[in-house]
Amino acid sequence: MDTQNFIPKSLKNSIENASHTWLTPSNIALVKYWGKSEPQIPKNASVSFTLSKSHTKTTIDFTRTEKVEIPEFDLFFEGKKKDDFKPKIAKFFERILEYCPYLLEYRLTIHSENSFPHSSGIASSASGMSAIAMCLMSLERSLCDVEISDEFITKKASFLARLGSGSASRSIEGPLVVWGKHEAIEESSDLYGVQFPYKVHSIFENYQDTILLVDKGEKQVSSTVGHNLMHNHPFAKQRFDQANENLERISKYLQNGDINSFISLVESEALSLHAMMLTSNPYFILMKPNTLEIINAIWRYRNVTGSNVCFTLDAGANVHVLYPENEKENVLQFIEEQLSQYCQKNQYICDNVGFGAKKL
Incomplete structure:
Protein backbone atom coordinates (compact mmCIF):
# COMPACT_ATOMS: atom_id res chain seq x y z
CA MET A 1 0.00 0.00 0.00
CA LYS A 199 -4.34 -21.88 9.91
CA VAL A 200 -2.50 -22.57 13.15
CA HIS A 201 -2.28 -26.07 14.66
CA SER A 202 -4.59 -26.61 17.64
CA ILE A 203 -1.68 -27.05 20.08
CA PHE A 204 -0.85 -23.34 19.65
CA GLU A 205 -4.41 -22.12 20.27
CA ASN A 206 -4.87 -20.12 23.48
CA TYR A 207 -1.17 -20.51 24.17
CA GLN A 208 -0.12 -19.52 27.68
CA ASP A 209 2.51 -16.95 28.66
CA THR A 210 3.43 -16.50 32.32
CA ILE A 211 5.72 -13.49 32.70
CA LEU A 212 8.21 -13.83 35.55
CA LEU A 213 9.05 -10.38 36.93
CA VAL A 214 12.74 -10.79 37.61
CA ASP A 215 13.41 -7.05 37.57
CA LYS A 216 10.62 -4.47 37.63
CA GLY A 217 12.99 -1.52 37.40
CA GLU A 218 13.66 0.54 34.31
CA LYS A 219 16.12 -1.00 31.86
CA GLN A 220 19.69 0.31 31.96
CA VAL A 221 19.75 0.55 28.17
CA SER A 222 16.62 1.46 26.20
CA SER A 223 15.48 -0.53 23.19
CA THR A 224 15.98 2.57 21.03
CA VAL A 225 19.67 2.71 21.97
CA GLY A 226 19.99 -1.05 21.46
CA HIS A 227 18.48 -0.89 17.97
CA ASN A 228 20.87 1.89 16.99
CA LEU A 229 23.86 -0.21 18.04
CA MET A 230 23.01 -2.67 15.26
CA HIS A 231 24.08 -0.14 12.59
CA ASN A 232 27.77 -1.01 12.93
CA HIS A 233 27.38 -4.38 14.61
CA PRO A 234 29.88 -6.98 13.32
CA PHE A 235 27.19 -9.71 13.21
CA ALA A 236 24.26 -7.60 11.99
CA LYS A 237 23.86 -9.11 8.52
CA GLN A 238 24.12 -12.67 9.82
CA ARG A 239 21.51 -11.89 12.45
CA PHE A 240 19.05 -10.35 9.97
CA ASP A 241 19.46 -13.37 7.67
CA GLN A 242 19.00 -15.76 10.59
CA ALA A 243 15.80 -14.05 11.71
CA ASN A 244 14.25 -14.09 8.24
CA GLU A 245 15.12 -17.78 7.85
CA ASN A 246 13.64 -18.49 11.29
CA LEU A 247 10.40 -16.75 10.40
CA GLU A 248 9.92 -19.05 7.41
CA ARG A 249 10.68 -22.06 9.63
CA ILE A 250 8.39 -21.06 12.47
CA SER A 251 5.58 -20.44 10.00
CA LYS A 252 5.72 -24.14 9.13
CA TYR A 253 5.91 -25.23 12.80
CA LEU A 254 2.88 -23.13 13.72
CA GLN A 255 0.92 -24.80 10.94
CA ASN A 256 2.05 -28.42 11.39
CA GLY A 257 2.24 -28.47 15.20
CA ASP A 258 5.94 -29.38 15.41
CA ILE A 259 6.24 -28.11 18.96
CA ASN A 260 9.75 -29.48 19.60
CA SER A 261 11.12 -27.48 16.68
CA PHE A 262 9.04 -24.50 17.81
CA ILE A 263 10.62 -24.66 21.28
CA SER A 264 14.15 -24.90 19.91
CA LEU A 265 13.67 -21.97 17.56
CA VAL A 266 11.93 -19.70 20.10
CA GLU A 267 14.62 -20.21 22.74
CA SER A 268 17.39 -19.75 20.18
CA GLU A 269 15.79 -16.49 19.02
CA ALA A 270 15.68 -15.18 22.60
CA LEU A 271 19.35 -15.97 23.19
CA SER A 272 20.34 -14.56 19.79
CA LEU A 273 18.67 -11.27 20.68
CA HIS A 274 20.70 -10.98 23.86
CA ALA A 275 23.84 -12.15 22.05
CA MET A 276 23.53 -9.03 19.89
CA MET A 277 23.58 -6.93 23.06
CA LEU A 278 26.58 -8.80 24.43
CA THR A 279 28.56 -8.24 21.23
CA SER A 280 27.62 -4.65 20.37
CA ASN A 281 29.92 -1.67 20.90
CA PRO A 282 29.35 -0.56 23.58
CA TYR A 283 28.21 -3.93 24.91
CA PHE A 284 25.60 -4.36 27.61
CA ILE A 285 23.70 -7.04 29.52
CA LEU A 286 19.98 -6.83 30.28
CA MET A 287 19.70 -10.33 31.74
CA LYS A 288 20.10 -10.70 35.50
CA PRO A 289 21.51 -13.66 37.46
CA ASN A 290 17.96 -14.81 38.22
CA THR A 291 17.14 -14.74 34.51
CA LEU A 292 19.76 -17.46 34.01
CA GLU A 293 18.57 -19.39 37.08
CA ILE A 294 15.08 -19.52 35.56
CA ILE A 295 16.33 -20.62 32.14
CA ASN A 296 18.34 -23.47 33.63
CA ALA A 297 15.42 -24.52 35.85
CA ILE A 298 13.13 -24.65 32.79
CA TRP A 299 15.64 -26.83 30.93
CA ARG A 300 15.92 -29.21 33.91
CA TYR A 301 12.14 -29.44 34.29
CA ARG A 302 11.65 -30.13 30.59
CA ASN A 303 14.29 -32.86 30.60
CA VAL A 304 12.78 -34.59 33.64
CA THR A 305 9.07 -34.29 32.79
CA GLY A 306 8.96 -34.19 28.98
CA SER A 307 6.95 -30.96 29.23
CA ASN A 308 6.57 -28.63 26.25
CA VAL A 309 7.31 -25.56 28.35
CA CYS A 310 9.88 -23.10 26.99
CA PHE A 311 11.09 -19.56 27.55
CA THR A 312 11.59 -16.43 25.57
CA LEU A 313 12.99 -13.03 26.48
CA ASP A 314 12.25 -9.53 25.35
CA ALA A 315 14.74 -6.69 25.71
CA GLY A 316 14.92 -7.02 29.47
CA ALA A 317 15.52 -9.37 32.38
CA ASN A 318 12.00 -10.78 32.70
CA VAL A 319 11.29 -14.27 31.41
CA HIS A 320 8.22 -15.22 29.37
CA VAL A 321 7.34 -18.85 30.10
CA LEU A 322 5.42 -20.26 27.12
CA TYR A 323 3.41 -23.49 27.17
CA PRO A 324 0.30 -25.16 25.71
CA GLU A 325 -3.02 -24.68 27.49
CA ASN A 326 -3.27 -28.40 28.32
CA GLU A 327 -0.17 -28.08 30.53
CA LYS A 328 -1.41 -25.06 32.43
CA GLU A 329 -2.02 -26.72 35.80
CA ASN A 330 1.34 -28.52 35.93
CA VAL A 331 3.40 -25.59 34.66
CA LEU A 332 1.80 -23.12 37.06
CA GLN A 333 2.59 -25.48 39.91
CA PHE A 334 6.21 -25.61 38.70
CA ILE A 335 6.33 -21.82 38.48
CA GLU A 336 4.89 -21.34 41.96
CA GLU A 337 7.07 -23.98 43.62
CA GLN A 338 10.37 -23.44 41.79
CA LEU A 339 10.52 -20.32 39.62
CA SER A 340 8.72 -17.69 41.68
CA GLN A 341 11.64 -17.55 44.12
CA TYR A 342 13.67 -15.87 41.38
CA CYS A 343 11.09 -13.10 40.87
CA GLN A 344 10.98 -9.78 42.69
CA LYS A 345 8.65 -10.36 45.64
CA ASN A 346 7.70 -13.71 44.01
CA GLN A 347 5.62 -11.82 41.44
CA TYR A 348 4.56 -13.07 38.03
CA ILE A 349 1.76 -12.36 35.55
CA CYS A 350 -0.37 -15.20 34.19
CA ASP A 351 -1.25 -14.27 30.62
CA ASN A 352 -2.32 -15.94 27.41
CA VAL A 353 -2.67 -15.21 23.73
CA GLY A 354 -5.22 -12.50 22.95
CA PHE A 355 -6.90 -10.82 20.01
CA GLY A 356 -5.76 -7.23 19.98
CA ALA A 357 -7.14 -3.77 20.69
CA LYS A 358 -10.52 -3.21 22.37
CA LYS A 359 -12.64 -0.06 22.41
CA LEU A 360 -13.94 0.86 25.86
Whole structure:
Protein backbone atom coordinates (compact mmCIF):
# COMPACT_ATOMS: atom_id res chain seq x y z
CA MET A 1 0.00 0.00 0.00
CA ASP A 2 1.20 3.51 -0.85
CA THR A 3 1.65 5.61 2.29
CA GLN A 4 -0.28 8.40 0.52
CA ASN A 5 -3.42 6.35 1.12
CA PHE A 6 -3.05 7.08 4.83
CA ILE A 7 -3.33 10.86 4.34
CA PRO A 8 -6.96 11.96 4.96
CA LYS A 9 -8.55 13.41 1.84
CA SER A 10 -11.73 14.88 3.29
CA LEU A 11 -12.34 15.97 6.88
CA LYS A 12 -15.21 17.86 8.46
CA ASN A 13 -14.69 20.38 11.22
CA SER A 14 -17.81 20.16 13.36
CA ILE A 15 -16.50 18.19 16.34
CA GLU A 16 -15.57 20.49 19.23
CA ASN A 17 -14.88 17.88 21.91
CA ALA A 18 -14.36 14.13 21.84
CA SER A 19 -13.05 11.44 24.15
CA HIS A 20 -11.94 7.95 23.19
CA THR A 21 -10.63 5.08 25.30
CA TRP A 22 -8.82 1.99 24.06
CA LEU A 23 -7.30 -1.04 25.73
CA THR A 24 -4.41 -2.39 23.70
CA PRO A 25 -2.15 -5.31 24.60
CA SER A 26 1.54 -5.88 24.68
CA ASN A 27 2.99 -8.67 22.55
CA ILE A 28 5.87 -11.09 22.81
CA ALA A 29 7.95 -11.72 19.72
CA LEU A 30 8.79 -15.32 18.84
CA VAL A 31 11.12 -14.26 16.03
CA LYS A 32 12.72 -11.00 17.15
CA TYR A 33 13.53 -7.81 15.32
CA TRP A 34 16.59 -5.91 16.52
CA GLY A 35 17.82 -3.19 14.21
CA LYS A 36 15.93 -0.75 12.02
CA SER A 37 16.32 2.10 9.56
CA GLU A 38 14.36 5.33 9.25
CA PRO A 39 11.44 5.75 9.37
CA GLN A 40 11.03 2.76 11.71
CA ILE A 41 11.63 0.14 9.02
CA PRO A 42 12.72 -3.26 10.40
CA LYS A 43 15.92 -4.89 9.21
CA ASN A 44 14.17 -8.26 9.38
CA ALA A 45 10.62 -9.56 9.67
CA SER A 46 9.24 -10.66 13.06
CA VAL A 47 6.25 -12.56 14.41
CA SER A 48 4.66 -12.26 17.82
CA PHE A 49 1.96 -13.62 20.07
CA THR A 50 -0.46 -10.87 21.04
CA LEU A 51 -1.06 -10.98 24.79
CA SER A 52 -4.33 -10.58 26.66
CA LYS A 53 -3.85 -9.36 30.24
CA SER A 54 -0.66 -7.30 29.79
CA HIS A 55 -2.15 -4.15 28.34
CA THR A 56 -2.29 -0.37 28.36
CA LYS A 57 -5.52 1.54 28.88
CA THR A 58 -5.46 5.00 27.29
CA THR A 59 -8.05 7.76 27.18
CA ILE A 60 -7.49 10.82 25.02
CA ASP A 61 -9.70 13.89 25.45
CA PHE A 62 -9.69 16.06 22.33
CA THR A 63 -10.57 19.75 22.65
CA ARG A 64 -10.82 21.84 19.50
CA THR A 65 -8.55 24.89 19.51
CA GLU A 66 -7.01 27.44 17.19
CA LYS A 67 -4.67 25.80 14.72
CA VAL A 68 -1.16 25.47 16.10
CA GLU A 69 2.23 24.70 14.54
CA ILE A 70 3.05 21.63 16.63
CA PRO A 71 0.67 19.30 18.49
CA GLU A 72 -0.14 20.36 22.05
CA PHE A 73 -0.88 17.81 24.73
CA ASP A 74 -0.74 16.95 28.42
CA LEU A 75 0.24 13.47 29.53
CA PHE A 76 -0.80 11.68 32.70
CA PHE A 77 0.55 8.20 33.48
CA GLU A 78 -1.20 6.23 36.19
CA GLY A 79 -2.78 9.42 37.52
CA LYS A 80 0.36 11.55 37.64
CA LYS A 81 1.57 14.15 35.17
CA LYS A 82 4.60 12.72 33.38
CA ASP A 83 6.47 15.42 31.52
CA ASP A 84 9.50 13.15 31.18
CA PHE A 85 7.43 10.89 28.88
CA LYS A 86 6.43 13.81 26.66
CA PRO A 87 9.50 14.02 24.35
CA LYS A 88 8.88 10.50 23.02
CA ILE A 89 5.20 11.24 22.39
CA ALA A 90 6.08 14.59 20.81
CA LYS A 91 8.50 12.82 18.44
CA PHE A 92 5.76 10.32 17.61
CA PHE A 93 3.28 13.11 16.81
CA GLU A 94 5.90 14.82 14.66
CA ARG A 95 6.37 11.63 12.63
CA ILE A 96 2.65 11.06 12.05
CA LEU A 97 1.59 14.67 11.44
CA GLU A 98 1.46 14.18 7.67
CA TYR A 99 -1.04 11.36 8.19
CA CYS A 100 -2.99 12.97 11.06
CA PRO A 101 -3.09 16.73 10.22
CA TYR A 102 -6.06 17.21 12.55
CA LEU A 103 -3.61 16.95 15.47
CA LEU A 104 -2.88 20.65 14.92
CA GLU A 105 -6.52 21.57 15.54
CA TYR A 106 -7.00 19.85 18.90
CA ARG A 107 -5.41 19.99 22.32
CA LEU A 108 -5.00 16.47 23.68
CA THR A 109 -5.15 15.30 27.27
CA ILE A 110 -3.78 11.77 27.48
CA HIS A 111 -4.46 9.52 30.47
CA SER A 112 -2.65 6.17 30.36
CA GLU A 113 -2.09 3.24 32.71
CA ASN A 114 -0.48 -0.19 32.44
CA SER A 115 -1.47 -3.53 33.90
CA PHE A 116 2.25 -4.30 34.23
CA PRO A 117 5.45 -2.47 35.26
CA HIS A 118 6.57 0.21 32.82
CA SER A 119 9.98 0.00 31.06
CA SER A 120 10.79 -3.46 32.43
CA GLY A 121 10.91 -5.40 29.19
CA ILE A 122 7.22 -6.21 28.69
CA ALA A 123 6.94 -3.98 25.61
CA SER A 124 5.19 -1.07 27.32
CA SER A 125 5.92 1.16 24.33
CA ALA A 126 4.15 -1.37 22.09
CA SER A 127 0.90 -1.29 24.03
CA GLY A 128 1.20 2.42 24.81
CA MET A 129 1.78 3.66 21.27
CA SER A 130 -0.81 1.33 19.78
CA ALA A 131 -3.39 2.63 22.27
CA ILE A 132 -2.68 6.23 21.25
CA ALA A 133 -2.92 5.24 17.58
CA MET A 134 -6.33 3.63 18.10
CA CYS A 135 -7.62 6.74 19.90
CA LEU A 136 -6.43 8.91 17.01
CA MET A 137 -8.15 6.63 14.51
CA SER A 138 -11.40 6.87 16.49
CA LEU A 139 -11.23 10.64 16.14
CA GLU A 140 -10.35 10.39 12.46
CA ARG A 141 -13.29 8.11 11.79
CA SER A 142 -15.66 10.70 13.28
CA LEU A 143 -14.02 13.56 11.35
CA CYS A 144 -14.13 11.93 7.91
CA ASP A 145 -16.86 12.79 5.42
CA VAL A 146 -16.70 9.27 4.00
CA GLU A 147 -17.09 5.98 5.83
CA ILE A 148 -13.84 4.28 6.84
CA SER A 149 -13.72 0.49 6.96
CA ASP A 150 -12.59 -1.44 10.02
CA GLU A 151 -9.84 -2.96 7.89
CA PHE A 152 -8.49 0.48 7.01
CA ILE A 153 -8.69 1.61 10.66
CA THR A 154 -6.68 -1.43 11.75
CA LYS A 155 -4.09 -1.04 9.01
CA LYS A 156 -3.56 2.68 9.52
CA ALA A 157 -3.45 2.30 13.31
CA SER A 158 -0.69 -0.30 12.95
CA PHE A 159 1.10 1.99 10.48
CA LEU A 160 0.89 4.93 12.89
CA ALA A 161 1.84 2.88 15.96
CA ARG A 162 4.96 1.65 14.15
CA LEU A 163 6.19 5.22 13.86
CA GLY A 164 6.11 5.47 17.65
CA SER A 165 7.47 2.01 18.43
CA GLY A 166 8.22 -0.67 15.88
CA SER A 167 6.78 -3.51 17.96
CA ALA A 168 3.59 -1.46 18.50
CA SER A 169 2.62 -2.35 14.93
CA ARG A 170 2.05 -5.91 16.21
CA SER A 171 -0.31 -4.94 19.07
CA ILE A 172 -3.40 -3.90 17.10
CA GLU A 173 -4.52 -7.44 16.18
CA GLY A 174 -3.97 -11.03 17.30
CA PRO A 175 -3.38 -13.80 18.07
CA LEU A 176 -0.27 -13.94 15.81
CA VAL A 177 1.01 -10.90 13.95
CA VAL A 178 3.84 -10.54 11.43
CA TRP A 179 5.61 -7.24 10.86
CA GLY A 180 8.16 -6.88 8.08
CA LYS A 181 8.09 -7.82 4.42
CA HIS A 182 8.72 -11.55 3.98
CA GLU A 183 8.10 -13.70 0.92
CA ALA A 184 6.72 -16.56 3.04
CA ILE A 185 3.95 -14.40 4.52
CA GLU A 186 1.22 -13.15 2.21
CA GLU A 187 0.46 -9.42 2.37
CA SER A 188 3.33 -8.82 4.82
CA SER A 189 4.73 -5.30 4.92
CA ASP A 190 7.44 -3.18 6.51
CA LEU A 191 4.81 -0.47 7.05
CA TYR A 192 2.35 -2.29 9.34
CA GLY A 193 1.63 -5.61 10.98
CA VAL A 194 -0.60 -8.27 9.44
CA GLN A 195 -2.30 -11.24 11.03
CA PHE A 196 -0.52 -14.54 10.47
CA PRO A 197 -2.41 -15.66 7.34
CA TYR A 198 -2.39 -19.44 7.75
CA LYS A 199 -4.34 -21.88 9.91
CA VAL A 200 -2.50 -22.57 13.15
CA HIS A 201 -2.28 -26.07 14.66
CA SER A 202 -4.59 -26.61 17.64
CA ILE A 203 -1.68 -27.05 20.08
CA PHE A 204 -0.85 -23.34 19.65
CA GLU A 205 -4.41 -22.12 20.27
CA ASN A 206 -4.87 -20.12 23.48
CA TYR A 207 -1.17 -20.51 24.17
CA GLN A 208 -0.12 -19.52 27.68
CA ASP A 209 2.51 -16.95 28.66
CA THR A 210 3.43 -16.50 32.32
CA ILE A 211 5.72 -13.49 32.70
CA LEU A 212 8.21 -13.83 35.55
CA LEU A 213 9.05 -10.38 36.93
CA VAL A 214 12.74 -10.79 37.61
CA ASP A 215 13.41 -7.05 37.57
CA LYS A 216 10.62 -4.47 37.63
CA GLY A 217 12.99 -1.52 37.40
CA GLU A 218 13.66 0.54 34.31
CA LYS A 219 16.12 -1.00 31.86
CA GLN A 220 19.69 0.31 31.96
CA VAL A 221 19.75 0.55 28.17
CA SER A 222 16.62 1.46 26.20
CA SER A 223 15.48 -0.53 23.19
CA THR A 224 15.98 2.57 21.03
CA VAL A 225 19.67 2.71 21.97
CA GLY A 226 19.99 -1.05 21.46
CA HIS A 227 18.48 -0.89 17.97
CA ASN A 228 20.87 1.89 16.99
CA LEU A 229 23.86 -0.21 18.04
CA MET A 230 23.01 -2.67 15.26
CA HIS A 231 24.08 -0.14 12.59
CA ASN A 232 27.77 -1.01 12.93
CA HIS A 233 27.38 -4.38 14.61
CA PRO A 234 29.88 -6.98 13.32
CA PHE A 235 27.19 -9.71 13.21
CA ALA A 236 24.26 -7.60 11.99
CA LYS A 237 23.86 -9.11 8.52
CA GLN A 238 24.12 -12.67 9.82
CA ARG A 239 21.51 -11.89 12.45
CA PHE A 240 19.05 -10.35 9.97
CA ASP A 241 19.46 -13.37 7.67
CA GLN A 242 19.00 -15.76 10.59
CA ALA A 243 15.80 -14.05 11.71
CA ASN A 244 14.25 -14.09 8.24
CA GLU A 245 15.12 -17.78 7.85
CA ASN A 246 13.64 -18.49 11.29
CA LEU A 247 10.40 -16.75 10.40
CA GLU A 248 9.92 -19.05 7.41
CA ARG A 249 10.68 -22.06 9.63
CA ILE A 250 8.39 -21.06 12.47
CA SER A 251 5.58 -20.44 10.00
CA LYS A 252 5.72 -24.14 9.13
CA TYR A 253 5.91 -25.23 12.80
CA LEU A 254 2.88 -23.13 13.72
CA GLN A 255 0.92 -24.80 10.94
CA ASN A 256 2.05 -28.42 11.39
CA GLY A 257 2.24 -28.47 15.20
CA ASP A 258 5.94 -29.38 15.41
CA ILE A 259 6.24 -28.11 18.96
CA ASN A 260 9.75 -29.48 19.60
CA SER A 261 11.12 -27.48 16.68
CA PHE A 262 9.04 -24.50 17.81
CA ILE A 263 10.62 -24.66 21.28
CA SER A 264 14.15 -24.90 19.91
CA LEU A 265 13.67 -21.97 17.56
CA VAL A 266 11.93 -19.70 20.10
CA GLU A 267 14.62 -20.21 22.74
CA SER A 268 17.39 -19.75 20.18
CA GLU A 269 15.79 -16.49 19.02
CA ALA A 270 15.68 -15.18 22.60
CA LEU A 271 19.35 -15.97 23.19
CA SER A 272 20.34 -14.56 19.79
CA LEU A 273 18.67 -11.27 20.68
CA HIS A 274 20.70 -10.98 23.86
CA ALA A 275 23.84 -12.15 22.05
CA MET A 276 23.53 -9.03 19.89
CA MET A 277 23.58 -6.93 23.06
CA LEU A 278 26.58 -8.80 24.43
CA THR A 279 28.56 -8.24 21.23
CA SER A 280 27.62 -4.65 20.37
CA ASN A 281 29.92 -1.67 20.90
CA PRO A 282 29.35 -0.56 23.58
CA TYR A 283 28.21 -3.93 24.91
CA PHE A 284 25.60 -4.36 27.61
CA ILE A 285 23.70 -7.04 29.52
CA LEU A 286 19.98 -6.83 30.28
CA MET A 287 19.70 -10.33 31.74
CA LYS A 288 20.10 -10.70 35.50
CA PRO A 289 21.51 -13.66 37.46
CA ASN A 290 17.96 -14.81 38.22
CA THR A 291 17.14 -14.74 34.51
CA LEU A 292 19.76 -17.46 34.01
CA GLU A 293 18.57 -19.39 37.08
CA ILE A 294 15.08 -19.52 35.56
CA ILE A 295 16.33 -20.62 32.14
CA ASN A 296 18.34 -23.47 33.63
CA ALA A 297 15.42 -24.52 35.85
CA ILE A 298 13.13 -24.65 32.79
CA TRP A 299 15.64 -26.83 30.93
CA ARG A 300 15.92 -29.21 33.91
CA TYR A 301 12.14 -29.44 34.29
CA ARG A 302 11.65 -30.13 30.59
CA ASN A 303 14.29 -32.86 30.60
CA VAL A 304 12.78 -34.59 33.64
CA THR A 305 9.07 -34.29 32.79
CA GLY A 306 8.96 -34.19 28.98
CA SER A 307 6.95 -30.96 29.23
CA ASN A 308 6.57 -28.63 26.25
CA VAL A 309 7.31 -25.56 28.35
CA CYS A 310 9.88 -23.10 26.99
CA PHE A 311 11.09 -19.56 27.55
CA THR A 312 11.59 -16.43 25.57
CA LEU A 313 12.99 -13.03 26.48
CA ASP A 314 12.25 -9.53 25.35
CA ALA A 315 14.74 -6.69 25.71
CA GLY A 316 14.92 -7.02 29.47
CA ALA A 317 15.52 -9.37 32.38
CA ASN A 318 12.00 -10.78 32.70
CA VAL A 319 11.29 -14.27 31.41
CA HIS A 320 8.22 -15.22 29.37
CA VAL A 321 7.34 -18.85 30.10
CA LEU A 322 5.42 -20.26 27.12
CA TYR A 323 3.41 -23.49 27.17
CA PRO A 324 0.30 -25.16 25.71
CA GLU A 325 -3.02 -24.68 27.49
CA ASN A 326 -3.27 -28.40 28.32
CA GLU A 327 -0.17 -28.08 30.53
CA LYS A 328 -1.41 -25.06 32.43
CA GLU A 329 -2.02 -26.72 35.80
CA ASN A 330 1.34 -28.52 35.93
CA VAL A 331 3.40 -25.59 34.66
CA LEU A 332 1.80 -23.12 37.06
CA GLN A 333 2.59 -25.48 39.91
CA PHE A 334 6.21 -25.61 38.70
CA ILE A 335 6.33 -21.82 38.48
CA GLU A 336 4.89 -21.34 41.96
CA GLU A 337 7.07 -23.98 43.62
CA GLN A 338 10.37 -23.44 41.79
CA LEU A 339 10.52 -20.32 39.62
CA SER A 340 8.72 -17.69 41.68
CA GLN A 341 11.64 -17.55 44.12
CA TYR A 342 13.67 -15.87 41.38
CA CYS A 343 11.09 -13.10 40.87
CA GLN A 344 10.98 -9.78 42.69
CA LYS A 345 8.65 -10.36 45.64
CA ASN A 346 7.70 -13.71 44.01
CA GLN A 347 5.62 -11.82 41.44
CA TYR A 348 4.56 -13.07 38.03
CA ILE A 349 1.76 -12.36 35.55
CA CYS A 350 -0.37 -15.20 34.19
CA ASP A 351 -1.25 -14.27 30.62
CA ASN A 352 -2.32 -15.94 27.41
CA VAL A 353 -2.67 -15.21 23.73
CA GLY A 354 -5.22 -12.50 22.95
CA PHE A 355 -6.90 -10.82 20.01
CA GLY A 356 -5.76 -7.23 19.98
CA ALA A 357 -7.14 -3.77 20.69
CA LYS A 358 -10.52 -3.21 22.37
CA LYS A 359 -12.64 -0.06 22.41
CA LEU A 360 -13.94 0.86 25.86
